[in-house]
Amino acid sequence: MNQVEQILPIGVFMDLDRSGPIPLYFQIAQRIEKAILSGDLPAGSRLENEVSLGERLGLSRPTVRRAIQDLVDKGLLVRRRGIGTQVVHGQVTRGVELTSLYEDLSRSGQKPSTKILEYKKIKADSKIAEKLGVEPGSEVLYMRRLRAADNVAVSIMENWLPAEFSDISESELNQHGLYQILRSRGVTIRVAKQKIGARKASQQESADLAIEKQASLLTMDRTAYDNSGRAVEFGHHCYRPDLYSFEVTLVEK
Amino acid sequence: MNQVEQILPIGVFMDLDRSGPIPLYFQIAQRIEKAILSGDLPAGSRLENEVSLGERLGLSRPTVRRAIQDLVDKGLLVRRRGIGTQVVHGQVTRGVELTSLYEDLSRSGQKPSTKILEYKKIKADSKIAEKLGVEPGSEVLYMRRLRAADNVAVSIMENWLPAEFSDISESELNQHGLYQILRSRGVTIRVAKQKIGARKASQQESADLAIEKQASLLTMDRTAYDNSGRAVEFGHHCYRPDLYSFEVTLVEK
DNA sequence: AAGTGGTCTAGACCACTCG
DNA sequence: GAGTGGTCTAGACCACTTC
Numbered sequence: 001m002n003q004v005e006q007i008l009p010i011g012v013f014m015d016l017d018r019s020g021p022i023p024l025y026f027q028i029a030q031r032i033e034k035a036i037l038s039g040d041l042p043a044g045s046r047l048e049n050e051v052s053l054g055e056r057l058g059l060s061r062p063t064v065r066r067a068i069q070d071l072v073d074k075g076l077l078v079r080r081r082g083i084g085t086q087v088v089h090g091q092v093t094r095g096v097e098l099t100s101l102y103e104d105l106s107r108s109g110q111k112p113s114t115k116i117l118e119y120k121k122i123k124a125d126s127k128i129a130e131k132l133g134v135e136p137g138s139e140v141l142y143m144r145r146l147r148a149a150d151n152v153a154v155s156i157m158e159n160w161l162p163a164e165f166s167d168i169s170e171s172e173l174n175q176h177g178l179y180q181i182l183r184s185r186g187v188t189i190r191v192a193k194q195k196i197g198a199r200k201a202s203q204q205e206s207a208d209l210a211i212e213k214q215a216s217l218l219t220m221d222r223t224a225y226d227n228s229g230r231a232v233e234f235g236h237h238c239y240r241p242d243l244y245s246f247e248v249t250l251v252e253k
Numbered sequence: 254m255n256q257v258e259q260i261l262p263i264g265v266f267m268d269l270d271r272s273g274p275i276p277l278y279f280q281i282a283q284r285i286e287k288a289i290l291s292g293d294l295p296a297g298s299r300l301e302n303e304v305s306l307g308e309r310l311g312l313s314r315p316t317v318r319r320a321i322q323d324l325v326d327k328g329l330l331v332r333r334r335g336i337g338t339q340v341v342h343g344q345v346t347r348g349v350e351l352t353s354l355y356e357d358l359s360r361s362g363q364k365p366s367t368k369i370l371e372y373k374k375i376k377a378d379s380k381i382a383e384k385l386g387v388e389p390g391s392e393v394l395y396m397r398r399l400r401a402a403d404n405v406a407v408s409i410m411e412n413w414l415p416a417e418f419s420d421i422s423e424s425e426l427n428q429h430g431l432y433q434i435l436r437s438r439g440v441t442i443r444v445a446k447q448k449i450g451a452r453k454a455s456q457q458e459s460a461d462l463a464i465e466k467q468a469s470l471l472t473m474d475r476t477a478y479d480n481s482g483r484a485v486e487f488g489h490h491c492y493r494p495d496l497y498s499f500e501v502t503l504v505e506k
Numbered sequence: 507a508a509g510t511g512g513t514c515t516a517g518a519c520c521a522c523t524c525g
Numbered sequence: 526g527a528g529t530g531g532t533c534t535a536g537a538c539c540a541c542t543t544c
Contacts, residue, residue, distance in 0.1 A: 023512080191504050194500070225342060334540065
Protein backbone atom coordinates (compact mmCIF):
# COMPACT_ATOMS: atom_id res chain seq x y z
CA MET A 1 0.00 0.00 0.00
CA ASN A 2 1.28 3.41 -0.90
CA GLN A 3 1.48 5.05 2.46
CA VAL A 4 2.07 8.49 1.00
CA GLU A 5 -0.17 8.40 -2.03
CA GLN A 6 -1.13 11.85 -3.14
CA ILE A 7 -4.77 12.59 -2.63
CA LEU A 8 -6.41 15.46 -4.42
CA PRO A 9 -9.68 16.46 -2.83
CA ILE A 10 -12.21 17.42 -5.45
CA GLY A 11 -15.11 19.77 -5.34
CA VAL A 12 -15.34 19.32 -1.60
CA PHE A 13 -15.03 23.06 -1.53
CA MET A 14 -18.20 23.91 -3.37
CA ASP A 15 -20.38 26.74 -2.20
CA LEU A 16 -17.95 28.68 -0.07
CA ASP A 17 -19.75 31.66 1.38
CA ARG A 18 -17.61 34.68 0.62
CA SER A 19 -19.95 37.29 2.00
CA GLY A 20 -21.34 35.69 5.17
CA PRO A 21 -19.91 36.10 8.66
CA ILE A 22 -18.08 32.75 8.68
CA PRO A 23 -14.41 33.26 7.83
CA LEU A 24 -13.17 31.58 4.68
CA TYR A 25 -10.30 29.85 6.47
CA PHE A 26 -12.84 28.36 8.87
CA GLN A 27 -15.01 27.07 6.07
CA ILE A 28 -11.98 25.48 4.39
CA ALA A 29 -10.85 23.88 7.64
CA GLN A 30 -14.34 22.51 8.21
CA ARG A 31 -14.46 20.86 4.79
CA ILE A 32 -11.04 19.30 5.19
CA GLU A 33 -11.86 18.07 8.68
CA LYS A 34 -15.05 16.54 7.36
CA ALA A 35 -13.09 14.79 4.61
CA ILE A 36 -10.74 13.34 7.22
CA LEU A 37 -13.50 12.19 9.55
CA SER A 38 -15.47 10.65 6.68
CA GLY A 39 -12.44 8.75 5.48
CA ASP A 40 -12.16 10.59 2.17
CA LEU A 41 -8.73 11.61 3.37
CA PRO A 42 -7.46 8.43 5.02
CA ALA A 43 -4.80 8.36 7.73
CA GLY A 44 -1.36 8.96 6.30
CA SER A 45 -2.57 10.38 3.00
CA ARG A 46 -0.98 13.50 1.63
CA LEU A 47 -2.85 16.75 1.25
CA GLU A 48 -2.55 18.94 -1.81
CA ASN A 49 0.04 21.67 -1.27
CA GLU A 50 -1.02 25.08 -0.05
CA VAL A 51 -0.20 27.04 -3.15
CA SER A 52 -2.06 24.95 -5.69
CA LEU A 53 -5.01 24.49 -3.34
CA GLY A 54 -5.22 28.24 -3.01
CA GLU A 55 -5.11 28.72 -6.78
CA ARG A 56 -7.81 26.14 -7.40
CA LEU A 57 -10.08 27.75 -4.84
CA GLY A 58 -9.33 31.28 -5.87
CA LEU A 59 -7.98 32.09 -2.43
CA SER A 60 -4.74 33.63 -1.29
CA ARG A 61 -2.12 31.39 0.17
CA PRO A 62 -2.29 32.85 3.72
CA THR A 63 -5.99 32.05 3.88
CA VAL A 64 -5.52 28.44 2.84
CA ARG A 65 -2.50 28.21 5.08
CA ARG A 66 -4.43 29.35 8.10
CA ALA A 67 -7.10 26.72 7.52
CA ILE A 68 -4.45 24.01 7.37
CA GLN A 69 -2.62 25.38 10.39
CA ASP A 70 -5.77 25.25 12.48
CA LEU A 71 -6.11 21.55 11.71
CA VAL A 72 -2.44 21.01 12.54
CA ASP A 73 -3.06 22.69 15.91
CA LYS A 74 -6.00 20.37 16.45
CA GLY A 75 -3.76 17.36 15.91
CA LEU A 76 -5.46 16.21 12.70
CA LEU A 77 -2.68 17.08 10.27
CA VAL A 78 1.10 17.02 10.37
CA ARG A 79 3.39 19.17 8.24
CA ARG A 80 7.00 18.82 7.18
CA ARG A 81 8.94 21.37 5.27
CA GLY A 82 10.00 20.12 1.88
CA ILE A 83 7.68 17.13 2.20
CA GLY A 84 4.10 18.16 2.52
CA THR A 85 1.07 17.82 4.71
CA GLN A 86 -0.30 14.47 5.84
CA VAL A 87 -3.25 13.21 7.82
CA VAL A 88 -2.13 11.93 11.20
CA HIS A 89 -2.55 8.22 11.92
CA GLY A 90 -4.78 6.89 14.61
CA GLN A 91 -8.42 7.45 15.20
CA VAL A 92 -9.37 11.01 15.71
CA THR A 93 -10.52 11.86 19.21
CA ARG A 94 -12.04 15.07 20.33
CA GLY A 95 -9.80 16.56 22.98
CA VAL A 96 -10.71 18.49 26.08
CA GLU A 97 -12.41 21.71 25.18
CA LEU A 98 -13.68 24.60 27.15
CA THR A 99 -16.94 23.08 28.21
CA SER A 100 -18.35 22.04 31.51
CA LEU A 101 -19.12 18.52 32.60
CA TYR A 102 -22.78 19.29 32.05
CA GLU A 103 -22.19 19.91 28.37
CA ASP A 104 -19.83 16.95 28.06
CA LEU A 105 -22.53 14.66 29.34
CA SER A 106 -25.28 16.19 27.22
CA ARG A 107 -23.22 15.83 24.10
CA SER A 108 -22.46 12.17 24.75
CA GLY A 109 -26.17 11.46 24.91
CA GLN A 110 -26.49 11.17 28.66
CA LYS A 111 -29.02 13.01 30.72
CA PRO A 112 -27.30 15.24 33.25
CA SER A 113 -28.92 16.34 36.47
CA THR A 114 -27.68 18.43 39.35
CA LYS A 115 -28.36 18.38 43.07
CA ILE A 116 -27.27 21.34 45.11
CA LEU A 117 -25.69 20.25 48.37
CA GLU A 118 -24.61 23.68 49.58
CA TYR A 119 -25.17 27.21 48.37
CA LYS A 120 -24.06 30.26 50.31
CA LYS A 121 -22.14 33.48 50.30
CA ILE A 122 -18.89 33.31 52.21
CA LYS A 123 -15.80 35.39 52.84
CA ALA A 124 -12.93 34.39 50.60
CA ASP A 125 -9.99 32.85 52.42
CA SER A 126 -6.54 33.63 51.16
CA LYS A 127 -6.38 30.71 48.76
CA ILE A 128 -9.71 31.43 47.09
CA ALA A 129 -8.97 35.16 47.03
CA GLU A 130 -5.74 34.49 45.20
CA LYS A 131 -7.37 32.16 42.69
CA LEU A 132 -10.14 34.64 41.92
CA GLY A 133 -7.95 37.73 42.08
CA VAL A 134 -10.09 39.40 44.75
CA GLU A 135 -9.26 40.81 48.18
CA PRO A 136 -9.08 38.22 50.98
CA GLY A 137 -12.21 38.47 53.12
CA SER A 138 -14.38 39.80 50.30
CA GLU A 139 -17.65 38.09 49.61
CA VAL A 140 -17.80 35.24 47.10
CA LEU A 141 -20.48 32.78 46.08
CA TYR A 142 -19.80 29.20 47.12
CA MET A 143 -21.64 26.14 45.94
CA ARG A 144 -21.25 22.41 46.29
CA ARG A 145 -23.15 20.32 43.80
CA LEU A 146 -23.60 16.69 42.90
CA ARG A 147 -23.71 15.93 39.20
CA ALA A 148 -25.37 12.79 37.90
CA ALA A 149 -25.67 11.26 34.46
CA ASP A 150 -28.74 9.12 33.88
CA ASN A 151 -29.29 9.26 37.64
CA VAL A 152 -25.87 7.88 38.53
CA ALA A 153 -23.70 10.27 40.54
CA VAL A 154 -20.57 11.13 38.57
CA SER A 155 -19.01 14.10 40.26
CA ILE A 156 -18.93 16.39 43.28
CA MET A 157 -18.28 19.96 42.31
CA GLU A 158 -17.24 22.82 44.55
CA ASN A 159 -17.19 26.24 42.94
CA TRP A 160 -16.34 29.75 44.03
CA LEU A 161 -17.42 32.84 42.06
CA PRO A 162 -16.75 36.56 42.53
CA ALA A 163 -19.45 38.66 44.19
CA GLU A 164 -20.75 40.02 40.90
CA PHE A 165 -22.27 36.61 40.23
CA SER A 166 -23.86 36.17 43.63
CA ASP A 167 -27.28 36.72 42.10
CA ILE A 168 -27.11 33.37 40.36
CA SER A 169 -30.00 31.53 41.97
CA GLU A 170 -30.34 27.97 43.17
CA SER A 171 -33.20 27.35 40.80
CA GLU A 172 -31.08 28.39 37.84
CA LEU A 173 -28.39 26.00 38.97
CA ASN A 174 -30.89 23.18 39.18
CA GLN A 175 -31.82 23.59 35.57
CA HIS A 176 -28.59 24.52 33.80
CA GLY A 177 -24.86 23.99 33.87
CA LEU A 178 -22.77 26.76 35.41
CA TYR A 179 -21.10 27.60 32.11
CA GLN A 180 -24.47 27.80 30.40
CA ILE A 181 -25.64 30.29 33.00
CA LEU A 182 -22.51 32.38 32.66
CA ARG A 183 -22.78 32.39 28.90
CA SER A 184 -26.40 33.52 29.02
CA ARG A 185 -25.16 36.49 31.01
CA GLY A 186 -22.76 37.42 28.28
CA VAL A 187 -19.71 36.01 30.02
CA THR A 188 -17.43 34.15 27.67
CA ILE A 189 -14.85 31.83 29.17
CA ARG A 190 -11.72 32.30 27.13
CA VAL A 191 -8.92 30.70 29.13
CA ALA A 192 -8.94 27.99 31.78
CA LYS A 193 -6.08 26.55 33.76
CA GLN A 194 -6.62 23.06 35.06
CA LYS A 195 -4.69 20.78 37.36
CA ILE A 196 -5.65 17.13 37.22
CA GLY A 197 -4.78 14.69 39.98
CA ALA A 198 -6.09 11.83 42.06
CA ARG A 199 -6.67 10.92 45.69
CA LYS A 200 -8.78 8.78 47.94
CA ALA A 201 -12.37 9.71 48.64
CA SER A 202 -13.25 11.08 52.05
CA GLN A 203 -16.06 9.48 53.98
CA GLN A 204 -18.41 12.30 53.00
CA GLU A 205 -17.49 12.00 49.34
CA SER A 206 -17.97 8.24 49.34
CA ALA A 207 -21.44 8.74 50.73
CA ASP A 208 -22.34 11.51 48.29
CA LEU A 209 -21.19 9.55 45.28
CA ALA A 210 -22.53 6.25 46.61
CA ILE A 211 -19.23 4.48 46.17
CA GLU A 212 -17.15 2.34 48.49
CA LYS A 213 -15.09 3.96 51.20
CA GLN A 214 -11.50 4.75 50.30
CA ALA A 215 -12.31 4.61 46.59
CA SER A 216 -10.08 6.47 44.16
CA LEU A 217 -11.22 9.84 42.86
CA LEU A 218 -10.09 11.79 39.84
CA THR A 219 -9.76 15.44 40.83
CA MET A 220 -9.56 18.67 38.92
CA ASP A 221 -8.84 22.22 40.08
CA ARG A 222 -9.72 24.85 37.57
CA THR A 223 -9.55 28.62 37.32
CA ALA A 224 -11.46 30.08 34.40
CA TYR A 225 -10.96 33.56 32.92
CA ASP A 226 -13.27 35.58 30.69
CA ASN A 227 -12.27 37.49 27.61
CA SER A 228 -11.11 40.46 29.65
CA GLY A 229 -8.69 38.22 31.51
CA ARG A 230 -10.52 38.36 34.86
CA ALA A 231 -11.04 35.21 36.91
CA VAL A 232 -14.68 34.18 36.68
CA GLU A 233 -14.72 30.90 38.54
CA PHE A 234 -12.58 28.60 40.63
CA GLY A 235 -13.65 25.00 40.93
CA HIS A 236 -12.53 21.89 42.75
CA HIS A 237 -14.19 18.83 41.23
CA CYS A 238 -14.01 15.13 42.05
CA TYR A 239 -15.03 12.49 39.54
CA ARG A 240 -15.76 8.79 39.70
CA PRO A 241 -12.84 7.53 37.63
CA ASP A 242 -14.79 4.58 36.26
CA LEU A 243 -17.30 6.99 34.73
CA TYR A 244 -15.17 9.91 33.61
CA SER A 245 -11.70 10.72 32.34
CA PHE A 246 -9.93 13.58 30.58
CA GLU A 247 -8.71 13.48 27.02
CA VAL A 248 -6.05 15.92 25.89
CA THR A 249 -4.35 16.36 22.54
CA LEU A 250 -0.94 17.97 22.66
CA VAL A 251 0.72 19.52 19.63
CA GLU A 252 4.33 20.56 19.47
CA LYS A 253 4.58 24.16 18.26
CA MET B 254 -6.52 51.41 40.74
CA ASN B 255 -6.85 51.74 37.02
CA GLN B 256 -7.46 48.19 36.01
CA VAL B 257 -7.05 48.90 32.33
CA GLU B 258 -4.27 51.44 32.36
CA GLN B 259 -2.46 51.60 29.09
CA ILE B 260 1.06 50.31 29.27
CA LEU B 261 3.58 51.11 26.58
CA PRO B 262 6.52 48.77 26.62
CA ILE B 263 9.70 50.60 25.79
CA GLY B 264 12.90 49.45 24.19
CA VAL B 265 12.20 45.92 25.33
CA PHE B 266 12.57 45.10 21.68
CA MET B 267 16.19 46.12 21.23
CA ASP B 268 18.52 43.98 19.22
CA LEU B 269 16.08 41.94 17.21
CA ASP B 270 18.03 39.57 15.01
CA ARG B 271 16.69 40.03 11.51
CA SER B 272 19.11 37.72 9.76
CA GLY B 273 19.44 34.78 12.14
CA PRO B 274 17.37 31.61 12.06
CA ILE B 275 15.00 32.64 14.86
CA PRO B 276 11.75 34.01 13.41
CA LEU B 277 10.97 37.63 14.20
CA TYR B 278 7.51 36.79 15.52
CA PHE B 279 9.13 34.36 17.94
CA GLN B 280 11.60 36.92 19.18
CA ILE B 281 8.79 39.42 19.73
CA ALA B 282 6.69 36.85 21.58
CA GLN B 283 9.66 35.98 23.77
CA ARG B 284 10.22 39.60 24.78
CA ILE B 285 6.57 40.18 25.57
CA GLU B 286 6.36 36.95 27.55
CA LYS B 287 9.44 37.97 29.50
CA ALA B 288 7.85 41.32 30.25
CA ILE B 289 4.76 39.57 31.58
CA LEU B 290 6.68 37.10 33.70
CA SER B 291 8.91 39.81 35.11
CA GLY B 292 5.92 41.94 36.07
CA ASP B 293 6.75 44.77 33.65
CA LEU B 294 3.37 44.01 32.12
CA PRO B 295 1.21 43.33 35.17
CA ALA B 296 -1.95 41.23 35.10
CA GLY B 297 -4.82 43.11 33.52
CA SER B 298 -2.67 45.74 31.84
CA ARG B 299 -3.32 46.66 28.26
CA LEU B 300 -0.86 45.98 25.50
CA GLU B 301 -0.06 48.49 22.80
CA ASN B 302 -2.17 47.87 19.70
CA GLU B 303 -0.78 45.77 16.88
CA VAL B 304 -0.53 48.46 14.28
CA SER B 305 1.43 51.02 16.25
CA LEU B 306 3.65 48.33 17.75
CA GLY B 307 4.47 47.15 14.26
CA GLU B 308 5.27 50.69 13.13
CA ARG B 309 7.53 51.35 16.08
CA LEU B 310 9.44 48.14 15.50
CA GLY B 311 9.59 48.50 11.76
CA LEU B 312 7.69 45.27 11.32
CA SER B 313 4.61 44.43 9.32
CA ARG B 314 1.36 43.98 11.12
CA PRO B 315 0.99 40.23 10.39
CA THR B 316 4.37 39.58 12.00
CA VAL B 317 3.48 41.45 15.18
CA ARG B 318 0.05 39.90 15.11
CA ARG B 319 1.44 36.39 14.98
CA ALA B 320 3.65 37.04 18.00
CA ILE B 321 0.65 38.25 19.98
CA GLN B 322 -1.53 35.40 18.76
CA ASP B 323 1.00 32.85 19.97
CA LEU B 324 0.81 34.33 23.46
CA VAL B 325 -2.98 34.31 23.30
CA ASP B 326 -2.83 30.61 22.41
CA LYS B 327 -0.56 30.05 25.37
CA GLY B 328 -3.11 31.62 27.68
CA LEU B 329 -0.99 34.65 28.60
CA LEU B 330 -2.96 37.30 26.72
CA VAL B 331 -6.61 37.89 25.95
CA ARG B 332 -7.93 39.89 23.01
CA ARG B 333 -11.21 41.62 22.36
CA ARG B 334 -12.19 43.26 19.13
CA GLY B 335 -12.67 46.95 19.52
CA ILE B 336 -11.07 46.88 22.96
CA GLY B 337 -7.52 45.72 22.82
CA THR B 338 -5.16 43.14 24.21
CA GLN B 339 -4.73 42.53 27.92
CA VAL B 340 -2.57 40.39 30.13
CA VAL B 341 -4.62 37.61 31.70
CA HIS B 342 -5.03 37.66 35.47
CA GLY B 343 -3.73 34.97 37.72
CA GLN B 344 -0.27 33.65 38.08
CA VAL B 345 1.16 32.19 34.95
CA THR B 346 1.65 28.45 35.02
CA ARG B 347 3.46 26.43 32.46
CA GLY B 348 0.99 23.95 31.03
CA VAL B 349 1.54 20.40 29.90
CA GLU B 350 3.92 20.28 27.01
CA LEU B 351 5.21 17.53 24.85
CA THR B 352 7.84 16.28 27.21
CA SER B 353 8.30 13.09 29.10
CA LEU B 354 8.18 12.67 32.84
CA TYR B 355 11.95 12.39 32.80
CA GLU B 356 12.28 15.89 31.42
CA ASP B 357 9.56 17.23 33.69
CA LEU B 358 11.49 16.03 36.71
CA SER B 359 14.86 17.24 35.44
CA ARG B 360 13.47 20.69 34.80
CA SER B 361 11.99 20.99 38.24
CA GLY B 362 15.38 20.34 39.76
CA GLN B 363 14.83 16.76 40.78
CA LYS B 364 17.15 13.93 39.93
CA PRO B 365 15.32 11.33 37.87
CA SER B 366 16.38 7.71 37.75
CA THR B 367 14.96 4.71 35.99
CA LYS B 368 14.80 1.04 36.85
CA ILE B 369 13.84 -1.38 34.12
CA LEU B 370 11.44 -3.99 35.42
CA GLU B 371 10.76 -5.72 32.11
CA TYR B 372 12.18 -5.42 28.63
CA LYS B 373 11.24 -7.76 25.80
CA LYS B 374 9.97 -8.11 22.28
CA ILE B 375 6.42 -9.36 22.08
CA LYS B 376 3.68 -9.88 19.53
CA ALA B 377 1.23 -7.01 19.46
CA ASP B 378 -2.25 -7.92 20.63
CA SER B 379 -5.16 -6.29 18.90
CA LYS B 380 -5.34 -3.30 21.25
CA ILE B 381 -1.65 -2.44 20.98
CA ALA B 382 -1.69 -3.06 17.23
CA GLU B 383 -4.52 -0.60 16.84
CA LYS B 384 -2.84 2.02 18.99
CA LEU B 385 0.43 1.76 17.06
CA GLY B 386 -1.14 1.31 13.66
CA VAL B 387 0.65 -2.00 12.99
CA GLU B 388 -0.63 -5.44 12.08
CA PRO B 389 -1.84 -7.55 15.04
CA GLY B 390 0.74 -10.21 15.82
CA SER B 391 3.66 -8.16 14.53
CA GLU B 392 6.64 -7.67 16.78
CA VAL B 393 6.80 -4.68 19.10
CA LEU B 394 9.16 -3.62 21.86
CA TYR B 395 7.64 -3.74 25.33
CA MET B 396 9.11 -2.25 28.46
CA ARG B 397 8.00 -1.70 32.01
CA ARG B 398 9.98 0.81 34.01
CA LEU B 399 9.97 2.41 37.41
CA ARG B 400 10.74 6.10 37.46
CA ALA B 401 12.03 7.74 40.63
CA ALA B 402 12.80 11.32 41.56
CA ASP B 403 15.49 11.81 44.17
CA ASN B 404 15.24 8.07 44.82
CA VAL B 405 11.53 8.11 45.56
CA ALA B 406 9.42 6.03 43.17
CA VAL B 407 6.99 8.28 41.31
CA SER B 408 5.66 6.30 38.41
CA ILE B 409 5.34 2.92 36.75
CA MET B 410 5.56 3.19 33.00
CA GLU B 411 4.58 0.58 30.45
CA ASN B 412 5.51 1.39 26.87
CA TRP B 413 5.09 -0.28 23.50
CA LEU B 414 7.09 0.76 20.41
CA PRO B 415 7.00 -0.38 16.78
CA ALA B 416 9.62 -2.91 15.65
CA GLU B 417 11.82 -0.28 14.05
CA PHE B 418 12.80 0.86 17.54
CA SER B 419 13.53 -2.60 18.91
CA ASP B 420 17.24 -1.83 18.85
CA ILE B 421 16.85 0.60 21.73
CA SER B 422 18.94 -1.05 24.40
CA GLU B 423 18.39 -1.50 28.10
CA SER B 424 21.54 0.42 28.90
CA GLU B 425 20.31 3.41 26.90
CA LEU B 426 17.06 3.31 28.82
CA ASN B 427 18.92 3.28 32.09
CA GLN B 428 20.65 6.51 31.26
CA HIS B 429 18.11 8.57 29.35
CA GLY B 430 14.39 9.25 29.08
CA LEU B 431 12.55 7.55 26.24
CA TYR B 432 11.81 10.81 24.48
CA GLN B 433 15.45 11.83 24.72
CA ILE B 434 16.47 8.57 23.04
CA LEU B 435 13.91 9.00 20.30
CA ARG B 436 14.97 12.56 19.67
CA SER B 437 18.63 11.57 19.39
CA ARG B 438 17.53 9.21 16.61
CA GLY B 439 15.97 12.07 14.71
CA VAL B 440 12.42 11.22 15.73
CA THR B 441 10.39 14.29 16.61
CA ILE B 442 7.19 13.81 18.54
CA ARG B 443 4.71 16.20 17.05
CA VAL B 444 1.29 15.12 18.33
CA ALA B 445 0.27 13.17 21.40
CA LYS B 446 -3.18 12.06 22.51
CA GLN B 447 -3.55 11.49 26.20
CA LYS B 448 -6.30 10.12 28.40
CA ILE B 449 -6.00 10.88 32.08
CA GLY B 450 -7.86 8.92 34.71
CA ALA B 451 -7.53 7.30 38.11
CA ARG B 452 -7.93 3.92 39.76
CA LYS B 453 -6.74 1.86 42.69
CA ALA B 454 -3.29 0.37 42.69
CA SER B 455 -2.92 -3.36 42.18
CA GLN B 456 -0.92 -5.36 44.70
CA GLN B 457 2.04 -5.46 42.31
CA GLU B 458 1.88 -1.70 41.74
CA SER B 459 1.69 -0.97 45.46
CA ALA B 460 4.81 -3.02 45.97
CA ASP B 461 6.69 -1.43 43.05
CA LEU B 462 5.87 2.09 44.16
CA ALA B 463 6.29 1.27 47.86
CA ILE B 464 2.91 2.69 48.76
CA GLU B 465 0.04 1.28 50.76
CA LYS B 466 -2.24 -1.33 49.26
CA GLN B 467 -5.35 0.00 47.54
CA ALA B 468 -3.82 3.46 47.21
CA SER B 469 -5.10 5.77 44.50
CA LEU B 470 -3.13 6.09 41.29
CA LEU B 471 -3.24 8.76 38.63
CA THR B 472 -3.12 7.08 35.23
CA MET B 473 -2.32 8.25 31.73
CA ASP B 474 -2.64 6.47 28.40
CA ARG B 475 -0.78 8.16 25.61
CA THR B 476 -0.22 7.61 21.92
CA ALA B 477 2.50 9.75 20.40
CA TYR B 478 2.96 10.50 16.70
CA ASP B 479 6.02 11.79 14.87
CA ASN B 480 6.06 14.52 12.26
CA SER B 481 5.03 12.11 9.53
CA GLY B 482 1.92 11.22 11.47
CA ARG B 483 2.98 7.67 12.34
CA ALA B 484 2.47 6.30 15.84
CA VAL B 485 5.83 6.12 17.58
CA GLU B 486 4.88 5.03 21.06
CA PHE B 487 1.98 3.90 23.17
CA GLY B 488 2.30 4.20 26.92
CA HIS B 489 0.28 3.35 29.98
CA HIS B 490 1.65 5.16 33.01
CA CYS B 491 0.64 5.22 36.68
CA TYR B 492 1.70 8.04 38.98
CA ARG B 493 1.72 8.54 42.72
CA PRO B 494 -0.86 11.32 42.92
CA ASP B 495 0.79 12.93 45.92
CA LEU B 496 3.96 13.44 43.88
CA TYR B 497 2.66 14.26 40.43
CA SER B 498 -0.26 15.91 38.65
CA PHE B 499 -1.08 17.28 35.22
CA GLU B 500 -1.49 20.94 34.41
CA VAL B 501 -3.38 21.97 31.30
CA THR B 502 -4.20 25.38 29.91
CA LEU B 503 -7.22 25.51 27.65
CA VAL B 504 -7.86 28.38 25.26
CA GLU B 505 -11.10 28.97 23.42
CA LYS B 506 -10.41 29.39 19.73
C1' DA C 507 -16.00 59.36 14.76
C1' DA C 508 -11.99 57.08 16.40
C1' DG C 509 -9.66 53.08 17.76
C1' DT C 510 -9.30 48.29 18.09
C1' DG C 511 -8.75 43.47 16.52
C1' DG C 512 -10.44 40.01 12.53
C1' DT C 513 -9.98 38.83 7.88
C1' DC C 514 -8.01 38.74 3.32
C1' DT C 515 -5.02 39.71 -0.71
C1' DA C 516 -0.88 39.18 -3.84
C1' DG C 517 3.02 38.92 -3.94
C1' DA C 518 8.35 37.87 -2.14
C1' DC C 519 12.39 35.19 -0.49
C1' DC C 520 14.14 31.44 2.12
C1' DA C 521 15.18 26.52 4.08
C1' DC C 522 14.48 22.04 3.62
C1' DT C 523 13.76 17.40 1.20
C1' DC C 524 13.83 14.64 -2.63
C1' DG C 525 15.20 12.49 -6.91
C1' DG D 526 16.46 21.46 -9.81
C1' DA D 527 11.75 21.04 -8.51
C1' DG D 528 8.58 21.02 -4.95
C1' DT D 529 7.30 21.83 -0.35
C1' DG D 530 6.29 24.48 3.85
C1' DG D 531 8.17 28.77 6.86
C1' DT D 532 8.57 33.55 7.08
C1' DC D 533 7.66 38.32 5.94
C1' DT D 534 5.88 42.50 3.63
C1' DA D 535 2.50 46.39 2.68
C1' DG D 536 -1.25 47.22 2.08
C1' DA D 537 -6.96 46.72 2.20
C1' DC D 538 -11.66 46.40 4.11
C1' DC D 539 -14.61 45.04 7.79
C1' DA D 540 -16.93 44.40 12.61
C1' DC D 541 -17.04 45.71 17.01
C1' DT D 542 -16.51 48.85 21.12
C1' DT D 543 -16.26 53.23 23.19
C1' DC D 544 -16.97 58.10 23.36
